[in-house]
Amino acid sequence: MSEPVVRIDNVSKVFHQAGLFNRGPGFTAVSNVSLAVTKNSTLGIVGESGSGKSTLLRMVLRLISPSAGRIFINGADIWALRGKSLKAMRREVQPIFQNPASSFNPRHTIRAILLAPLEVHGIGTAAERRERIHTLLRRVGLDPAIETRLPHQLSGGQKQRIAIARAVILGPSLVLADEPTSALDVSVQAQVLKLFSDIKYDFGLTTIFVSHNLAVIREVSDEVAVMRQGEVVEQGTVDQIFDDPQHPYTRELLAAVPVPEIMRNKEREPQS
Numbered sequence: 001m002s003e004p005v006v007r008i009d010n011v012s013k014v015f016h017q018a019g020l021f022n023r024g025p026g027f028t029a030v031s032n033v034s035l036a037v038t039k040n041s042t043l044g045i046v047g048e049s050g051s052g053k054s055t056l057l058r059m060v061l062r063l064i065s066p067s068a069g070r071i072f073i074n075g076a077d078i079w080a081l082r083g084k085s086l087k088a089m090r091r092e093v094q095p096i097f098q099n100p101a102s103s104f105n106p107r108h109t110i111r112a113i114l115l116a117p118l119e120v121h122g123i124g125t126a127a128e129r130r131e132r133i134h135t136l137l138r139r140v141g142l143d144p145a146i147e148t149r150l151p152h153q154l155s156g157g158q159k160q161r162i163a164i165a166r167a168v169i170l171g172p173s174l175v176l177a178d179e180p181t182s183a184l185d186v187s188v189q190a191q192v193l194k195l196f197s198d199i200k201y202d203f204g205l206t207t208i209f210v211s212h213n214l215a216v217i218r219e220v221s222d223e224v225a226v227m228r229q230g231e232v233v234e235q236g237t238v239d240q241i242f243d244d245p246q247h248p249y250t251r252e253l254l255a256a257v258p259v260p261e262i263m264r265n266k267e268r269e270p271q272s
């Protein structure tokens with residue numbers, strides 16, 4: 001098998017309370033996690049609030065450093081990258097967060113928000129940039145005229161469509177999504193998930209998708225890892241995890257969700 005796009009190798013994260021002279025043992029948010037994501041597949045990471053999902057994703061995004069272990073993207077140790085190769089990696093790896101309002105500058109128009117990555121990486125002429133933005137806005141189901149608006153003038157669903165557009169505008173190979181639909185109403189959530197899946201396919205993306213919502217994880221994932229208190233307690237294909245869970249905790253999680261909830265989301269074709 002070829003080298004996975006992402007390889008998480010025995011990664012841990014221990015948080016220490018700030019300002020203490022005598023540092024205690026600290027709090028282990030992620031403990032000895034090893035995972036791999038193969039090209040063009042989606043790894044879903046599911047677990048209750050506080051299980052360490054976001055912390056793990058933030059380490060893959062290189063926003064916080066692991067206390068132990070290594071993370072490889074396209075074969076390169078992301079903490080060993082410097083200069084040009086670090087910039088190239090940043091272009092390849094794009095995030096989508098739960099609350100786009102907090103990752104958009106509230107005073108920047110949608111156009112400025114989408115233009116920024118193209119400018120940073122020196123891509124295209126002014127006309128080409130405008131064209132790429134308009135094409136992408138249409139692709140995510142928005143009228144290009146929306147580009148003159150500010151983030152607060154958009155609905156939650158529209159903002160997540162912009163977040164998806166921004167994530168793919170540089171043609172990344174890897175998109176890391178942290179609860180991207182959790183703040184949306186259920187009907188809008190289904191539309192945004194459908195868009196995410198279509199875009200993933202069109203752009204040939206490899207993705208990690210973090211959610212506490214089992215129905216969402218079932219819909220988007222090829223492989224699933226179940227996290228509990230910082231550890232991955234079980235991993236497998238989506239069918240293994242949902243149809244034949246082995247770990248008692250996975251069974252407990254599944255039992256806590258009414259079956260029709262999971263099935264309905266799986267079977268219903270979301271409107272878009």
Ligand code: ADP
Nearest residue numbers: 015027029047048049050051052053054055056
């Ligand atoms: P999840 O995304 O699964 O809800 P998180 O990764 O956000 O979980 O958090 C896992 C645990 O780590 C939680 O107990 C949280 O309080 C703790 N934690 C997260 N970030 C920090 C931090 N910067 N400092 C201290 N503790 C943190």
Ligand code: MG
Nearest residue numbers: 053054055178
């Ligand atoms: Mg989280």
